[in-house]
Amino acid sequence: MTDHYDVLVIGSGPGGATTAARVAETGKRVLLLERGGFLPRERDNWDSRAVFGDMKYTADETFYDSRDRPFRPELHYYVGGNSKVYGAALLRLMPADFGEVRHPNGVAPAWPLTYEDMEPYYARAEDLFWVHGQHGEDPFAGLYSQAYPYPPVQHEPRIQQLSDGLEQLGLHPFHLPLGVRLTQDGQGHATANSPCIRCDRVDGFPCLTGGKADAEWAVVRPALAAHPNLTLLTGTTAERLITDAGGRSVTGVAVTHPDGSAGTFTADVVVLSAGAILSAALLLRSANDQHPRGLANSSDQVGRNYMRHNNLALIASSREPNPTVFQKTLALNDFYGPGQHWEHPMGNIQMLGKSDDWQIKGAAPRGLGWAPSGPYGQVARHSVDFWLTSEDIPLADSRVTLRREGTIKLALQPGNNTEGLTRLRRTFQEMLSKLGMVDMLSVRSLYLHKSFDAAATAHQAGTARFGTDPATSVLDLHCKAHDLDNLYVVDGAFMPSIGAMNPTLTIIANALRVGDHIAGRIGTTT
Numbered sequence: 363m364t365d366h367y368d369v370l371v372i373g374s375g376p377g378g379a380t381t382a383a384r385v386a387e388t389g390k391r392v393l394l395l396e397r398g399g400f401l402p403r404e405r406d407n408w409d410s411r412a413v414f415g416d417m418k419y420t421a422d423e424t425f426y427d428s429r430d431r432p433f434r435p436e437l438h439y440y441v442g443g444n445s446k447v448y449g450a451a452l453l454r455l456m457p458a459d460f461g462e463v464r465h466p467n468g469v470a471p472a473w474p475l476t477y478e479d480m481e482p483y484y485a486r487a488e489d490l491f492w493v494h495g496q497h498g499e500d501p502f503a504g505l506y507s508q509a510y511p512y513p514p515v516q517h518e519p520r521i522q523q524l525s526d527g528l529e530q531l532g533l534h535p536f537h538l539p540l541g542v543r544l545t546q547d548g549q550g551h552a553t554a555n556s557p558c559i560r561c562d563r564v565d566g567f568p569c570l571t572g573g574k575a576d577a578e579w580a581v582v583r584p585a586l587a588a589h590p591n592l593t594l595l596t597g598t599t600a601e602r603l604i605t606d607a608g609g610r611s612v613t614g615v616a617v618t619h620p621d622g623s624a625g626t627f628t629a630d631v632v633v634l635s636a637g638a639i640l641s642a643a644l645l646l647r648s649a650n651d652q653h654p655r656g657l658a659n660s661s662d663q664v665g666r667n668y669m670r671h672n673n674l675a676l677i678a679s680s681r682e683p684n685p686t687v688f689q690k691t692l693a694l695n696d697f698y699g700p701g702q703h704w705e706h707p708m709g710n711i712q713m714l715g716k717s718d719d720w721q722i723k724g725a726a727p728r729g730l731g732w733a734p735s736g737p738y739g740q741v742a743r744h745s746v747d748f749w750l751t752s753e754d755i756p757l758a759d760s761r762v763t764l765r766r767e768g769t770i771k772l773a774l775q776p777g778n779n780t781e782g783l784t785r786l787r788r789t790f791q792e793m794l795s796k797l798g799m800v801d802m803l804s805v806r807s808l809y810l811h812k813s814f815d816a817a818a819t820a821h822q823a824g825t826a827r828f829g830t831d832p833a834t835s836v837l838d839l840h841c842k843a844h845d846l847d848n849l850y851v852v853d854g855a856f857m858p859s860i861g862a863m864n865p866t867l868t869i870i871a872n873a874l875r876v877g878d879h880i881a882g883r884i885g886t887t888t
């Protein structure tokens with residue numbers, strides 16, 4: 363094996379895998395480096411205690427917060443990255459998110475691209491990740507150029523009843539766009555040959571059947587089968603990026619091989635997609651004489667502007683039982699932008715997977731001021747579970763830095779635009795009360811499984827934002843580092859603001875956009 367490649371991609375999550383697969387279409391030699399292995403398919407994939415109690419699949423990693431307190435971030439080192447455990451809710455940002463968004467405590471800055479610029483890539487991303495949905499149902503969403511590749515995942519009766527109730531209140535619930543390999547019969551049941559069986563294990567669990575559109579099943583496996591010029595190396599960690607003597611180009615990547623030995627791969631183009639936190643850390647760690655503050659960091663913006671959303675899980679206990687198995691089929695954007703309920707944006711509401719008694723028990727520790735009146739299993743049978751998201755704002759001091767011994771410090775500014783989430787919860791609770799839901803429990807820890815605030819890294823973004831001004835941004839419009847000729851970043855780091863939508867469809871769409879650009883740059887093999 364020669365160690366030189368046309369393109370080397372670090373990280374096989376949705377961003378890196380998508381770029382690698384797109385660039386591999388050129389026929390050029392592409393290397394995809396992944397520090398983890400394939401996530402084992404085993405019974406524990408769907409076991410609450412193993413997944414949330416023992417954190418069996420969470421990386422054995424320690425970060426430190428602004429007060430130097432250690433915590434375990436929500437990271438997953440596998441082929442497919444964090445998408446191995448994601449909820450596969452694949453939503454577009456709203457057109458307004460690409461402009462400047464005014465919140466009471468600050469401004470979410472405009473993107474250098476518009477929704478219309480991104481729209482064709484969103485359509486391709488929806489194809490690539492098998493998205494099931496129904497454009498046009500959500501009256502607040504942007505225009506679309508083509509239908510989703512698959513019909514929406516049908517509601518089960520209790521969720522259809524909820525949808526009808528919300529409509530009667532004047533709201534506009536729609537089918538949550540989901541990346542699943544699901545074939546439904548007339549009643550919405552999974553057909554005998556459908557990889558996805560509509561189980562209750564979708565949020566936070568790996569999928570045992572390969573039915574979820576994670577980056578392994580939707581991209582890496584098909585791309586490896588289609589392109590012999592694409593090589594995947596697992597268990598191989600990128601340690602530093604190496605530049606030429608003048609510091610203008612990245613010449614290669616120093617790695618640790620699975621056996622612990624050190625090595626180097628060289629490439630004409632290097633694409634970084636280790637996740638927004640680890641990509642920033644790798645750039646900082648790659649400081650050299652030409653880049654003393656870290657690679658691509660002449661602006662001093664690398665690691666800053668970290669965002670991860672203001673989120674909470676809302677468990678509403680309904681008088682009538684909720685026998686739904688696959689609950690994650692409904693969403694609501696009525697409170698997304700400024701409106702009659704508040705003059706500022708509040709955010710998005712979507713269903714979570716159905717919580718089981720183990721999760722309810724774990725989510726209701728003493729001190730939360732909430733205790734179920736009956737046994738936990740009974741509460742779980744009556745619960746209806748929602749996920750509320752509002753936007754946090756990029757702040758210079760919400761940032762990733764390296765501590766003296768090289769470990770990662772993740773500092774969050776407290777109270778970052780949290781009023782929107784508080785109001786969203788209150789407004790939605792009022793609506794749910796009208797629909798007969800009582801005993802509401804709101805917690806971060808149910809879905810994020812974390813009581814430690816900084817540990818909620820699931821929606822990480824913003825640490826190397828793209829823009830037109832090299833003084834205030836790290837990447838140019840093609841997500842190439844302003845400071846270097848051949849280094850690109852394609853994970854959530856590029857986002858100048860995050861909106862209030864789950865970020866992954868936007869990361870995939872952007873990775874396709876950047877992939878097209880790199881493919882044009884390197885040409886095709888004749």
Ligand SMILES: Cc1cc2nc3c(=O)[nH]c(=O)nc-3n(C[C@H](O)[C@H](O)[C@H](O)COP(=O)(O)OP(=O)(O)OC[C@H]3O[C@@H](n4cnc5c(N)ncnc54)[C@H](O)[C@@H]3O)c2cc1C
Binds near residue numbers: 372443450451809865
């Ligand atoms: C529980 C959970 C639920 C979620 N649900 C949703 C959802 O419903 N919808 C949604 O849009 N998003 C969701 N997300 C977020 C989603 O998983 C991320 O947005 C997405 O995975 C980001 O993709 P990425 O390619 O940027 O990075 P990642 O998925 O973080 O991939 C980075 C990859 O790089 C590898 N890597 C890191 N460092 C190195 C190194 N030095 N050398 C080699 N490889 C390296 C990692 O092992 C990993 O495979 C969820 C996340 C979690 C944790």
Ligand code: SF4
Binds near residue numbers: 571572573
């Ligand atoms: S609902 Fe479908 S995609 Fe999700 S874990 Fe179950 S089988 Fe897999």
